Amino acid sequence: MNEPCYDVAHLGHVEIYTDKPEASLDFFVNVYGLTESGREGDSVYLRAWDDYEFHTLKLTASKSTGMGHVGYRASSPAALERRVAAIEAMGCGIGWVDGDLGHGPAYRFHDPDGHVFELYYDTVDYVAPEAERPALKNIAQRYHGRGVAVRRLDHFNLLARDVSKIRDFMVGALGSRVTEQIQLDNGRLGGCWFTVNNKGYDVAFTEDHSGGQARFHHVTYAVDSREDVLRAADIFLENGVFIETGPHKHAIQQTFFLYVYEPAGNRVEVANAGARLILRPDWQPVTWTEAERRKGQAWGLKTIESFHTHGTPPVDPGAAKTGRT
Template identity: 80%
Template sequence: MAEPCFDVAHLGHVEVLTNKFDESLNFFVNIYGMTESGRDENSAYLRGWDDYEFHSLKLTRSDTTGMGHVSYRASSPQALERRVAAIEKMGLGIGWVDGDLGHGRAYRFKSPDGHVFELYYDTNLYVAPPHERPALKNVAQRYHGRGACVRRIDHINLLARDVAAIRDFMLEALGSRITEQVVLDNGRLAGCWFTVNNKSYDLACTEDHYGASGRFHHLTYAVDTREEILRAADIYLENGVFIESGPHKHAIQQTFFLYAYEPAGNRVEIANAGARLILRPDWQPITWTEAERRKGQAWGMKTIETFHTHGTPPFDPATQS
């Protein structure tokens, strides 16, 4: 077994593209319950109340939807340089960028499927203004109780034409470990869950139903309890938010979940995914078979069809040659 690599500390932030900026921003602030920590010409920078960095979501105006980039923080400046060298050896590098309101210079690169990734170390810590200062000094921001009031970024799910290629990329580029996977009867890898630390997962990749490349499945923020997820479902109902699936419990990773679409159509999840930790250093991936996945979720609810077909940006097979 290869020695675990901990050059990458954690998932830092995700840039989500929206063609309905004002409506999306209202959703993330007032319904999802995030805090706006800054803004530039094209983007709003948002955070959960216990994210320690300046932001964990960059919401950007666009003529399309989906993910602009996903960003991880390295464990040290030296670890960043090691990962950059490994990625450049793979031939997937884009190059260095100056960063933005939330962090310093960052190295950008692409997955084999075309998703844009970013690695950085220098970061801007969140400093709460007076009205957001917590009573306890060991949290970044007070619990304001607005909307679903998500606590922190948890994970993302990417869609890909070739999940096996993403698997190899995640292991070599980021030093991720595989925690769970889905292998079909024909031997094809249909889904894979990765972690760079001791969380059960920070990124998942599942097969694109249409065979398209570079699309986005969902972004997930964590709350503390299942009861908060049940309350979030009521908050969505009161605000006319489309609930796609849940509340329910996944078999894979045992995440209690609630899926919805924000106004531009990007899928978002609220979950209490932090209960499972992978502390075993010689963890072997849990493999789920095609027959096991056909049973549906943990308590028997069948997976809704749109969970396999809906991604952003939208894909219309009728327009493809």
């Protein structure tokens, strides 16, 4: 067993591209329940009411959709240096950027499928304006009860052509641990769930059945209870938001889930995801077989086909044959 690595503290933020910026912003603020914390250029910075950093979602106007990048915060300046050295040795580095409204300098790199990651340490704590100041001093922002009113950023999911390569990459680059995985009959990994701390997972990669590359699957914000997820379903229904699947309970990671598409087509999840913690340092990955996954989710709901094919940006019609997106 390798010594656990805790150079990376936690998932910090996700940048999402939208070709319908006004409609997407209205969804994330008024329906999903995030709060705007700043604007710069074509980007709006958003946060959930119990996030402590300046932002956890960067919504950027673009001609396309999908993920711009994902940011993780290192546990110290020295830890950041160690991770940068490890990533450069792997040959997947892009280089340093100055940062943005939410954090200081960040080192960017890419995974084997082409998704862009960044690591940073210097961060900007959120200071609530008068209207958002909480009654309790141990949270950054008051609970506003607007829309779904999601509590915090929880995890994200990316699509990849070869999940086995991703597994080795995440362990080497971020020091992530594999908590659960799907072993397909053909020998490939169908999915892999990773954590850098004691959460069950902060990112999952699943196999892209569409022939695409470097595509985004979904971002997830957590709520406190299953009842909050059911309430979210009613809110989405009343606001004409397309519900893809759920509410239901995943077998893998046991997350109580609800998936919808925001106006630009990016998939978004609301989940009660805080029940499982990985506290033991010698945790061994839980492996699910293809036959076990065919049974569907925890209570028998079959996994919807679009879960394996819908991602952003959309796939070019010839991608399945040529590998292009």
